[in-house]
Amino acid sequence: MPELSKRTETFTDSVIRRMTRVSKKYGAVNLSQGFPDFEPPKEILDRLAQVSKEDFHQYSITWGAQNFREALAQKQSRLMGRTVDPNCEIVVTCGSTEAMMAAMMTVANPGDKVIVFSPFYENYGADTILTGAEPIYVPLYPPEFNFDADELEAAFKQNPKALILCNPSNPCGKVFTYDELKIIADLAQKYDTFVITDEVYEHIVYEPNKHIYFASLPGMWERTITCSSLSKTYSITGWRLGYIIAPPNIIDVAKKVHDFLTVGAAAPLQEAAITGLKFGDDYYKWLLDKYTHKRELFLKGLDDIGIAHTTPQGAYYILLDISEFGFESDLEFCETLARDVGVGAVPGSSFFREPVNHLIRLHFAKKDETLFEALNRLEDIRKKIPARKSFIK
Incomplete structure (x- = not known):
């Protein structure tokens, strides 16, 4: 058989989308792939229903x-x-x-x-x-x-x-x-x-x-x-x-x-x-207020748990520092997190050219109850993922 194209040899499939599949496999709260679990604006959905009957x-x-x-x-x-x-x-x-x-x-x-x-x-x-x-x-x-x-x-x-x-x-x-x-x-x-x-x-x-x-x-x-x-x-x-x-x-x-x-x-x-x-400017103010609230809710929950993280200036992602757990592979950590804690995240190494393996990405574009559920699960993270002291530098 002839060889396949070589242009894809230097990268994998999307790690982000892969972690969504891992989250589904273990029934984890999916904070990996950045999509919301709440509905679009009602006005858009109402128009969609009308459009389905039009040409x-x-x-x-x-x-x-x-x-x-x-x-x-x-x-x-x-x-x-x-x-x-x-x-x-x-x-x-x-x-x-x-x-x-x-x-x-x-x-x-x-x-x-x-x-x-x-x-x-x-x-x-x-x-x-x-x-x-x-x-x-x-x-x-x-x-x-x-x-x-x-x-x-x-x-x-x-x-x-x-x-x-x-x-x-x-x-x-x-x-x-x-x-x-x-x-x-x-x-x-x-x-x-x-x-x-x-x-x-x-x-x-x-x-x-x-x-x-x-x-x-x-x-x-x-x-x-x-x-x-x-x-x-x-x-x-x-x-x-x-x-x-x-x-x-x-x-x-x-x-x-x-x-x-x-x-x-x-x-x-x-x-x-x-x-x-x-939509008028009031919609975009409402949207920002909504995400400002979710950012505050999620960051406070992480602070209460005591895990270091970034504070985003925009978008709806945070990078969580997992250094204390001593994993050599952030991908392995994310798989363990989904399986044993029940929270889906993305290994930070998929975003960095530099050799970064101590960060994972989570997002907060979710209903409040979804974020509370994720935070409740993360409260037990240190019990369910013991630190690998032999790897801690």
Whole structure:
């Protein structure tokens, strides 16, 4: 038999999705894969019920239904501080996962280099490799997960084609400040580099932090490919509705890539989601208040248990420090945690380029009762997972 493609040899299947399967296997509270267990807004669900009886069951326009793009353009124009043209500056994709892949294939050729901050959402490394490009990893340093400007410029000096910026960041919850974004922007201009942003948590940013759209910085619209989705904002992760916003010359290429990757996003779901895109500012305040409450609830519970953790500035993830348990493998720890404690988590090593094995990722996008159940189970973590003293350094 001929050999299979070699492009996937350097990465595994998604560890995040694998841990969901492990959670199901052991009946664990799944705090690994970042999806909520509460319903989307009623208005969206009501519209979905209507749409099922209307004529939206065939292909929409490949790059997104006209009324969906118009509603999205109106919403994002207000937020990004510039008028977004729904006809030549938007491509609707099958989730932000496809948006990121399409963006990478739009700008990068085989052999190009792409800067990725570490820790990073696991898809970015795979996207880069599948595109045929080479990732250049630049570390973010805890506890604030700041970057070293000199290290970043050293990466830019390698003439990368693009930089991937997740803001707010998954998994560490970092929200980049204006000064940090300005450093990135100046380097992108100096070294003539594209910036691909992942801004799916744009509406989940905790005070006093502020989300700044990278494309809104001076001179950055022309070289920024903004990727996002409706998944986290409206609690519809299974609908797979994402998008790319960029200048027309970039969108012209992204349309072609998207067309041959997936043809188009689901037509009835686009129609139903328009209801959410037309929500007023009160909805986004309600959403932030909801997640602020959940963050406080979850962090207080972890503090009461006495396990060290990060405090996210945005998104809904925390990194838990498991050093005290003395496991050499954070993957083994997560499997033990699901089996013996009944809580699902993601090994931190899947997010770091550096040899990090003492952190695991949990999320709090769950009903209060689900979070209380997870915390109740975690109270017995030290009894059910005794420390391996021989490995503790």
